[in-house]
Amino acid sequence: MFFFSPIQAFLVVILGTTVLAMASIEQMWTEEWEVLIISLQATAPFLHIGAVAVVTMLSWIVAGQFARSEKAIFQICIILAYLAVLIALYLVPLTISSPCIMDKKDLGTKPRIIGHRGAPMLAPENTLMSFKRALENDVYGLQTDVMISYDGIPFLMHDSSLRRTTNVDSVFPFLSSEPPSMANWTDLERLNAGEWFLKDDPFWTVSSLSPSEIFEAGNQSICKLIDLLRLAKESNVTVLFKSLPLPPAHPHYKDRINITINTILASGIPQELVIWLSESDRQLVQKLAPGIQHASNVKDFKRLRERGITMLNLRYTEIIDEDIRESASDNITLNVYIVNKSWLYSVLWCAGVQSVTSDAANILHNVPFPIWVMPPDEYSLIWITSDLVSFTVIIGVFILQNYHLIRWRLGSIRTYNPEQIMLSAAVRRASRDVRIMKEKLIFSEINNSMDNAEELSLCSENRYDGFANDAISPATEAKVHSN
Ligand SMILES: *[C@@H]1O[C@H](CO)[C@@H](O)[C@H](O)[C@H]1NC(C)=O
Ligand SMILES: *[C@@H]1O[C@H](CO)[C@@H](O)[C@H](O)[C@H]1NC(C)=O
Ligand SMILES: *[C@@H]1O[C@H](CO)[C@@H](O)[C@H](O)[C@H]1NC(C)=O
Ligand SMILES: *[C@@H]1O[C@H](CO)[C@@H](O)[C@H](O)[C@H]1NC(C)=O
Numbered sequence: 001m002f003f004f005s006p007i008q009a010f011l012v013v014i015l016g017t018t019v020l021a022m023a024s025i026e027q028m029w030t031e032e033w034e035v036l037i038i039s040l041q042a043t044a045p046f047l048h049i050g051a052v053a054v055v056t057m058l059s060w061i062v063a064g065q066f067a068r069s070e071k072a073i074f075q076i077c078i079i080l081a082y083l084a085v086l087i088a089l090y091l092v093p094l095t096i097s098s099p100c101i102m103d104k105k106d107l108g109t110k111p112r113i114i115g116h117r118g119a120p121m122l123a124p125e126n127t128l129m130s131f132k133r134a135l136e137n138d139v140y141g142l143q144t145d146v147m148i149s150y151d152g153i154p155f156l157m158h159d160s161s162l163r164r165t166t167n168v169d170s171v172f173p174f175l176s177s178e179p180p181s182m183a184n185w186t187d188l189e190r191l192n193a194g195e196w197f198l199k200d201d202p203f204w205t206v207s208s209l210s211p212s213e214i215f216e217a218g219n220q221s222i223c224k225l226i227d228l229l230r231l232a233k234e235s236n237v238t239v240l241f242k243s244l245p246l247p248p249a250h251p252h253y254k255d256r257i258n259i260t261i262n263t264i265l266a267s268g269i270p271q272e273l274v275i276w277l278s279e280s281d282r283q284l285v286q287k288l289a290p291g292i293q294h295a296s297n298v299k300d301f302k303r304l305r306e307r308g309i310t311m312l313n314l315r316y317t318e319i320i321d322e323d324i325r326e327s328a329s330d331n332i333t334l335n336v337y338i339v340n341k342s343w344l345y346s347v348l349w350c351a352g353v354q355s356v357t358s359d360a361a362n363i364l365h366n367v368p369f370p371i372w373v374m375p376p377d378e379y380s381l382i383w384i385t386s387d388l389v390s391f392t393v394i395i396g397v398f399i400l401q402n403y404h405l406i407r408w409r410l411g412s413i414r415t416y417n418p419e420q421i422m423l424s425a426a427v428r429r430a431s432r433d434v435r436i437m438k439e440k441l442i443f444s445e446i447n448n449s450m451d452n453a454e455e456l457s458l459c460s461e462n463r464y465d466g467f468a469n470d471a472i473s474p475a476t477e478a479k480v481h482s483n
């Protein structure tokens with residue numbers, strides 16, 4: 001049996017849980033492998049220490065197998081494999097780099113928060129209530145998607161159909177499979193855009209709302225672009241939006257940009273508070289409203305400035321340290337989407353990102369400081385110390401587990417006795433087996449007049465071999481004990 005004693009079983013359980021915990025690092029099961037890299041930036045230093053602890057504990061099992069194996073080749077394999085893992089693990093921190101391993105004085109200002117479709121955890125997305133909730137959580141800006149209705153009114157909608165976020169199925173079933181822009185505003189304004197939120201509870205947050213908030217959420221309608229712009233102007237916050245393309249059959253297919261820009265100008269919002277995200281039609285926008293700011297997701301640093309772009313807008317899995325350095329040196333602000341978790345926000349903060357688009361403004365706004373920041377010296381000290389402690393423990397465990405072997409070796413050096421060696425070998429091979437223990441007990445009683453019965457009843461392998469030695473030559477025992 002490989003896993004025999006309760007302590008070994010316990011260690012295996014610990015190992016199993018650790019592996020599971022590592023495998024379920026937040027979000028990893030829903031997101032792609034790319035997330036792994038950035039989540040390692042937040043967790044690697046701690047995973048390293050956890051892994052060192054686990055491998056240190058495993059030394060108990062490894063040393064036990066080493067002690068009990070009869071073939072020297074097997075012992076060498078065990079030791080080499082274990083040492084390889086150990087040394088690799090000990091040196092891993094040399095490859096760990098995290099933006100949060102930095103001096104606290106170099107930490108930049110807290111990244112500004114942009115509410116993604118408002119505050120979609122607190123209110124139905126893209127409604128006035130959602131934008132107001134976001135403003136209550138001190139956002140710097142509001143992000144949304146703009147479409148134009150069949151009769152020429154710009155409104156806010158993300159999906160390619162009205163089904164998810166309105167009650168279109170029950171009110172206008174004929175519109176439910178149409179693109180939202182193919183509906184007239186006169187119909188759109190009659191839809192309810194909040195009941196779905198209470199029913200679907202997309203982020204399990206409805207239970208945290210007050211009765212009046214629930215009533216308000218259930219009473220939302222689709223929001224017009226002009227209403228959002230007026231709110232942003234009043235609150236002096238930035239609006240970032242994507243202007244979504246219309247179907248070619250749409251009557252405003254050609255003048256979509258003109259209508260949208262006219263709405264912006266009519267709202268009276270300062271143009272520098274508007275950030276244009278869509279790549280197409282950028283030149284027309286720059287011609288119609290030169291004050292509007294532009295954001296791009298193309299990492300073409302040389303041409304960004306030339307093209308009048310002041311913001312780089314990247315998904316959090318896409319950014320690398322170089323982007324952050326380059327954008328800073330080119331005077332381009334870096335916005336990262338969609339950041340909902342405090343650990344991710346912390347890593348980006350350490351990295352020097354200026355702003356993030358988030359579903360969770362209510363959470364991030366309460367993050368006063370990155371979750372951890374560690375100066376490089378302090379980190380080196382921590383991992384070197386944990387490596388040294390681990391190594392000391394492992395040496396100790398090996399000595400402990402192989403004590404009987406050491407004792408036996410010492411004994412056999414002192415008195416070379418072929419009979420003793422044969423007997424000891426026999427005893428060692430059988431040492432795990434209780435049945436044979438009994439045989440040995442009988443055997444020892446025949447050979448020995450000493451009454452060492454309690455010593456035997458301890459059933460310890462170490463003592464057992466010791467006893468086998470004693471049995472042959474009590475003189476040896478005396479010598480070994482005197483060591
Ligand atoms: C929108 O209004 C126009 C003019 O009133 C009408 O011709 C058209 O059928 C309406 N479209 C829908 C989808 O209701
Ligand atoms: C909101 O409530 C008012 C008053 O009860 C009602 O007239 C209106 O239709 C409701 N709006 C929506 C979108 O449910
Ligand atoms: C709006 O905010 C900016 C800083 O974000 C500030 O410089 C400006 O004075 C504010 N404008 C008004 C009208 O409050
Ligand atoms: C949009 O506005 C520009 C500038 O005023 C004008 O030249 C262009 O013809 C307009 N486009 C449409 C489709 O109306």
Ligand SMILES: *[C@@H]1O[C@H](CO)[C@@H](O)[C@H](O)[C@H]1NC(C)=O
Binds near residue numbers: 329
């Ligand atoms: C960056 O922008 C600031 C403010 O707009 C300006 O003062 C500064 O000169 C710019 N630096 C570069 C390198 O363009």
Ligand SMILES: *[C@@H]1O[C@H](CO)[C@@H](O)[C@H](O)[C@H]1NC(C)=O
Binds near residue numbers: 338359360
């Ligand atoms: C968080 O971000 C992901 C995209 O990375 C998004 O799919 C998810 O709905 C977001 N919101 C919350 C509250 O988790």
